[in-house]
Amino acid sequence: MxxxxxxxxxxxxxxxxxxxxxxxxxxxxxxxxxxxxxxxxxxxxxxxxxxxxxxxxxxxxxxxxxxxxxxxxxxxxxxxxxxxxxxxxxxxxxxxxxxxxxxxxxxxxxxxAPELLARYQALVDAPAAAPLPCAPLLNLVPEITRTMMAERALLERVERKADDVMALHQHLGQDWEATAYHALMAAFGFQKNSEPLARLAKALPLSVLRRHRHDQRQLEALLFGQAGFLVENEETTTDEYIRDLRQEYEFLRHKYSLVATALAVHEWNYLRLRPANFPPVRLGQLAGLLHARPALFDALLTAHSVAALAEFFQAPAPAYWRAHFRPGRPGKVPGLGKSSIDLLITNVVVPLRVAYARYVGQPSLVESSVALLSELPAEHNQYTDVYEALGFAHRTASDSQGLLALHKNYCAPRRCLHCSIGSRLVQQPRVAR
Incomplete structure (x- = not known):
């Protein structure tokens, strides 16, 4: 016990x-x-x-x-x-x-009551390899209980992400534009490179980028220079584009005293990544977005549909980064894909809007922001597939986010008594569908 x-x-x-x-x-x-x-x-x-x-x-x-x-x-x-x-x-x-x-x-x-304790022990003593402690008993739980628990887990997940945004907003002096910039930079790392991109946002303050957003060459020089991608090597020796950016960066880094904050090439992750996900490719896409969309936060806040947000994220990368996977290495590079845009809406736009809605006291904006998830397709992975196989609804990203939260915050840590499903099973061993 x-x-x-x-x-x-x-x-x-x-x-x-x-x-x-x-x-x-x-x-x-x-x-x-x-x-x-x-x-x-x-x-x-x-x-x-x-x-x-x-x-x-x-x-x-x-x-x-x-x-x-x-x-x-x-x-x-x-x-x-x-x-x-x-x-x-x-x-x-x-x-x-x-x-x-x-x-x-x-x-x-x-x-x-011995039977109450026995039902509880049956859940918490389920083998660690079991996908869900309650899997053998799920048929005893009404479908509405499962649905409502997944919805509750979804809202908790969104709230936690919004809490992270609020903490970032506080740290950045309550600047919503800077908050959107930092959140977007980290999210463009798509897990593998989220941490170095978050550090790049700190190494290259938005206050500096704002002064050069309308000059694409200077914007690229700042981003790629601070990221450590403008070093000279055997692949870039004859590359005029990289040489030109390096010269521009040398001037700008001294102007803004950026030398000490720059990242190094070895800090980026390439292992098990497809070339389309290489860090320089993602950074090129960010450069195109920051140049074409000078008011990030306002655009993300006022877009009223997934279609409008998809159009926002489809800003073209600079020509060089549509034809190079990394400095000095040519190859045809696809644009930002639909699945990547869906993840950005899920992990950046929705939490950012919910955090702002809470900040200004607009409950309707919270609802409309969370509703965006219902416009996105479901995400399929090793966790959501388990729940789907057990009969949980899984049609949209809203369902996926709820199931992922259910796994992470309740099922994996065996917090069955905090879950409506587990609580129902402990209370009543025989429940009609």
């Missing part, structure tokens, strides 16, 4: 309440179990209990064993002085507040 099971049991009051008493024999009446605390401090806040003849309002702390109180150093933490009841699986020690006053304890292990 894990502690999260006791949290679940206390929250829903799934235990025998007959002759409910503390470890010291005092009668307990639970008037209100309190609400879960997502921050530091006791597990449940604003609980209301009657202990003997006295009514108490305060917090409830939960542990598998009462002795965990001391192991977690709660006896020295003033935040836990508000605890009015210590709910435990086993009562193996008395505990006290910082002033030495004892805290009443309620031991639950003998009050748990």
């Amino acid at each position: 894990r502690e999260d099971f006791l949290h679940y049991v206390w929250q829903h009051q799934y235990f025998d309440k007959a002759d409910l008493r503390t470890a010291a024999g005092e009668e307990i009446q639970v008037l209100k179990p309190g609400h879960r605390n997502a921050d530091a401090g006791p597990d449940f806040l604003n609980a209301r209990l009657r202990l003997g003849e006295v009514e108490w309002n305060g917090a409830v702390e939960i542990h598998l064993r009462a002795s965990d109180w001391a192991r977690h150093q709660h006896q020295t933490d003033p935040k836990y002085d508000q605890v009015i009841l210590h709910v435990v699986g086993q009562h193996d020690a008395d505990v006290a507040r910082t002033n030495g006053s004892l805290i009443p304890a309620l031991a639950l292990q003998s009050r748990l």
Whole structure:
């Protein structure tokens, strides 16, 4: 049994309440179990209990064993002085507040229904290789429960991404244009090169790029120079384009004191990438986009459809980067593909718009931004395929994002009791479809 099971049991009051008493024999009446605390401090806040003849309002702390109180150093933490009841699986020690006053304890292990614990253990003890802990039991869960849980996971995923955007926005001095620039740069790395492209955004501030956005040659010199792609080697010795950019970059990097922040060639990843995904190709596409779309944030915010956003992202790369996979190495390069644009809308546009909508208090913009995902095709990978095979709806990117969140935040870490599906199975072993 894990502690999260006791949290679940206390929250829903799934235990025998007959002759409910503390470890010291005092009668307990639970008037209100309190609400879960997502921050530091006791597990449940604003609980209301009657202990003997006295009514108490305060917090409830939960542990598998009462002795965990001391192991977690709660006896020295003033935040836990508000605890009015210590709910435990086993009562193996008395505990006290910082002033030495004892805290009443309620031991639950003998009050748990064996079948409830057995259903919980069946989920959390599922083999690590099992795709979903509840896979053999899914036919017992109504389809609407599965659908609503996937939708909940989707919204949580979007909110977390929006939180990341808000943190970036705060770090950048609440500049939405700079926020869009940094988010877009990182996303153009498409996982393999997201980290170096994020560092490139820091190494080349938008304030510098803004001064040269209308001069494509200078814009390319800054981007490729700071990325470390303008070094001279055997492939670029006779390449006039690279030589010209190098000369321009030498002037600009001294003008803006950029020398110390530049990346090196070895910091970029090429392993297991198709040439169309090589970092210089992606950077060329970014150069074309930054030159053709000088107001990034406004354009991403005001586009009302996936079609409008697709048109935004289809700005042509500079001619050289439509014909070279890397400096000095020619080859026909395709433009930014539809699947890449779909990922950019999913991972940049939607979170950016949701973050802004929360910032200015526009709930309708949150809804319309999330709705964009329903216009995009479903993403198929090793995770979504498992859920689809088990009967989960998987028609659009909205479904894909929900299933990915379900896997990452609930199924993989075995957080079954936090999931509506797992909670339903623990409560009722036989549920009609």
